[in-house]
Amino acid sequence: MDRRNFTRTAFAAFGSWWIGRNGQGQEQSGQQQTGSSFAKSYGELAPDTATKKHIRRYVRDTAPRFDIPSYTGLRYRDNVPDTLDIAERAKLGINALTGITDPNADYEIYWLVNFSLNPPRMAHDYNDWVQNVEGLMEALPLLRLATGSTLNDQVDPVWMTGILRSIGPDGLFYVPLEECPWTRISTPIAYLNPVWSPTGQKLTIADSSIEQIANSGTCQRIIGTMTVYYLRDGNPMWKDLIEKMIRRLASTAVLQGDYAYLPSGSIEPGGKFDTSPMPSGYMAEEISARPIQGLAQYYKVTGYEPARELAAKLSRFVRFHSQYYKPDGTPMIGADERAWFKDYDPAFHDMENLQYGGHGHAHGIGLLSVLEYSAAVNDPEGLFFVRTGYEWMKANGSALVGFFPEFFMPGYSRSETCINADMIAMALKLSDAGVGDYWDDADRWIRNHFLESQLVDSGWVSRLAKRSPTKPLLPNETGEHVAERNTGAFAGWSAGNDWVVPSAQHENSIMHCCTGSACRTMYYVWQHILNFQDEILSVNLLLNRASACCDIYSYIPYEGRVDLKIKQLCRQIRVRMPQWVDGGSDQVSCAINGNPQSIKWHGRYLELGPAKPKDRITVKFPISEQTVHDTIGGVTYRLEIRGSTVIAIDPPGRNGPLYERAYYRQPTRWRIVDRFVPDSEITW
Numbered sequence: 001m002d003r004r005n006f007t008r009t010a011f012a013a014f015g016s017w018w019i020g021r022n023g024q025g026q027e028q029s030g031q032q033q034t035g036s037s038f039a040k041s042y043g044e045l046a047p048d049t050a051t052k053k054h055i056r057r058y059v060r061d062t063a064p065r066f067d068i069p070s071y072t073g074l075r076y077r078d079n080v081p082d083t084l085d086i087a088e089r090a091k092l093g094i095n096a097l098t099g100i101t102d103p104n105a106d107y108e109i110y111w112l113v114n115f116s117l118n119p120p121r122m123a124h125d126y127n128d129w130v131q132n133v134e135g136l137m138e139a140l141p142l143l144r145l146a147t148g149s150t151l152n153d154q155v156d157p158v159w160m161t162g163i164l165r166s167i168g169p170d171g172l173f174y175v176p177l178e179e180c181p182w183t184r185i186s187t188p189i190a191y192l193n194p195v196w197s198p199t200g201q202k203l204t205i206a207d208s209s210i211e212q213i214a215n216s217g218t219c220q221r222i223i224g225t226m227t228v229y230y231l232r233d234g235n236p237m238w239k240d241l242i243e244k245m246i247r248r249l250a251s252t253a254v255l256q257g258d259y260a261y262l263p264s265g266s267i268e269p270g271g272k273f274d275t276s277p278m279p280s281g282y283m284a285e286e287i288s289a290r291p292i293q294g295l296a297q298y299y300k301v302t303g304y305e306p307a308r309e310l311a312a313k314l315s316r317f318v319r320f321h322s323q324y325y326k327p328d329g330t331p332m333i334g335a336d337e338r339a340w341f342k343d344y345d346p347a348f349h350d351m352e353n354l355q356y357g358g359h360g361h362a363h364g365i366g367l368l369s370v371l372e373y374s375a376a377v378n379d380p381e382g383l384f385f386v387r388t389g390y391e392w393m394k395a396n397g398s399a400l401v402g403f404f405p406e407f408f409m410p411g412y413s414r415s416e417t418c419i420n421a422d423m424i425a426m427a428l429k430l431s432d433a434g435v436g437d438y439w440d441d442a443d444r445w446i447r448n449h450f451l452e453s454q455l456v457d458s459g460w461v462s463r464l465a466k467r468s469p470t471k472p473l474l475p476n477e478t479g480e481h482v483a484e485r486n487t488g489a490f491a492g493w494s495a496g497n498d499w500v501v502p503s504a505q506h507e508n509s510i511m512h513c514c515t516g517s518a519c520r521t522m523y524y525v526w527q528h529i530l531n532f533q534d535e536i537l538s539v540n541l542l543l544n545r546a547s548a549c550c551d552i553y554s555y556i557p558y559e560g561r562v563d564l565k566i567k568q569l570c571r572q573i574r575v576r577m578p579q580w581v582d583g584g585s586d587q588v589s590c591a592i593n594g595n596p597q598s599i600k601w602h603g604r605y606l607e608l609g610p611a612k613p614k615d616r617i618t619v620k621f622p623i624s625e626q627t628v629h630d631t632i633g634g635v636t637y638r639l640e641i642r643g644s645t646v647i648a649i650d651p652p653g654r655n656g657p658l659y660e661r662a663y664y665r666q667p668t669r670w671r672i673v674d675r676f677v678p679d680s681e682i683t684w
């Protein structure tokens with residue numbers, strides 16, 4: 001069950017397809033070339049009444065001018081082992097981020113997808129705004145930076161203009177509610193009510209006079225998104241808007257000594273939040289934890305002290321007063337979740353004595369937010385809090401494949417990609433912060449359930465849909481090229497062996513919050529594969545990747561082998577050995593330009609000494625297969641695992657089966673890819 005239905009139940013009372021399959025601009029072939037530094041200018045845009053059916057009534061009529069700098073870097077074609085390749089998956093992610101949009105409504109996404117109806121369809125409703133809240137807009141420029149892809153780049157300026165026209169005179173982000181007939185479908189009232197009018201009236205979101213609303217949720221991820229824009233073009237306009245938004249959010253916070261929480265409900269333009277009781281449980285996290293990540297990201301970039309102060313106070317609220325975590329970080333079931341669980345599913349009736357668990361992504365994104373702040377200010381207590389929560393979740397999902405339940409409840413059968421993405425993000429960032437060594441967790445989860453949950457080959461979608469009788473489309477739905485447009489998107493309710501298992505309570509296939517969370521996490525993965533600092537190259541994850549200092553060619557899991565093509569002078573090269581290779585193993589070998597090289601182990605890393613541009617380093621190590629049994633979502637499966645990659649599962653799935661990867665037992669296959677190395681990266 002998705003959070004839309006969750007909150008509706010719990011509190012409630014709560015065009016055309018234009019995608020070029022190969023994209024434009026990313027198919028530059030042959031010789032190495034650098035991009036131009038040309039930037040396109042936008043802004044002062046009036047509504048395009050000629051081509052759109054739905055003209056949004058934003059809080060501002062026009063947007064300030066802005067540029068979108070070209071994604072410049074080195075482009076070349078390369079022959080690489082046909083193994084997991086994050087840049088290639090990120091290109092698919094861009095296909096989904098831009099393909100699920102509606103050109104008739106400022107490229108607003110269709111947030112919900114159902115592959116089991118005939119025809120398969122995507123639906124608009126209020127929750128389309130996950131494109132903001134869950135980071136689809138934040139992920140798009142990050143994935144373009146990682147890949148150089150310009151696929152469907154007509155979307156970017158319209159999204160950016162929409163953000164700018166949604167920021168009111170008070171600095172908050174206002175969601176427009178008028179003119180698109182679906183914006184009042186499935187409105188999550190627990191997030192939005194009450195709505196304070198400019199005259200101080202207490203309204204509900206059902207009031208048809210309300211044209212725009214703002215709250216902490218509409219603003220939180222926009223801070224991070226605009227920070228990415230600022231890092232790309234350096235335009236002080238973004239900085240001014242971000243800082244005004246932070247000051248305004250801080251002024252609405254309810255201060256309680258050394259901590260603070262943000263108010264419930266929403267305001268219309270000119271409205272003021274009234275005093276708000278302290279929320280607890282799920283809604284405490286949703287309102288006051290999520291903004292921490294963007295505040296911390298902006299503080300890291302600029303040192304803006306009000307961002308740090310607000311993030312610090314919200315973090316203390318989340319850790320000690322939200323009643324959604326124990327003070328040590330263990331996830332607790334919120335009182336609001338508990339009330340809902342009882343009515344939702346008979347399976348939850350035995351939960352009376354359960355204290356720990358609850359909604360996966362809500363707890364995960366809350367922890368990730370505290371992690372971002374704690375790492376930014378080097379707060380060990382905050383990092384330990386996150387580590388305890390992470391370890392608890394790891395112990396209560398499948399730590400083998402990276403399947404974590406939508407709800408941490410015993411035997412809960414479905415995973416939501418959002419929580420899987422949160423767990424990988426935490427594994428990378430906790431390892432980076434030095435409070436744990438979770439590289440192997442990340443490696444297993446990336447290779448298995450996380451990227452098996454990305455729609456790559458959509459052939460099964462039409463077969464699944466044809467099992468059902470034809471059903472007419474509703475006015476808020478589209479059936480045009482749904483499988484193709486969602487290629488690169490991520491599953492909303494996967495099982496341990498299946499992309500989708502439709503049932504009466506889980507009839508949909510994708511909620512695109514998951515595509516936002518997963519695309520952001522793909523950038524984190526791409527960024528963390530290697531690190532090059534002070535002429536020391538550390539390869540943390542043995543995955544294919546191009547970069548300015550070295551290109552990585554990973555043969556895993558065909559063979560236990562990784563090649564490095566060195567491109568910059570390195571005084572030390574460190575390569576982390578995967579989990580299945582014993583420390584100090586004499587079966588590990590290394591050669592530089594074909595000459596055997598001595599190896600020194602330092603923890604899990606091999607130290608290979610210095611190297612110079614054009615050196616070719618080959619590291620070989622054993623790889624083997626094992627058969628294991630693991631309980632995933634309450635079902636016991638037999639898994640065949642090569643290295644850390646699951647290559648077969650039994651019983652197999654019947655709709656969109658996972659792990660059909662026995663080809664990894666064959667000799668290494670190769671593929672031609674278009675590589676892109678950006679001139680500069682964003683640390684995110």
Ligand SMILES: [Zn+2]
Nearest residue numbers: 416418513514
């Ligand atoms: Zn999700």
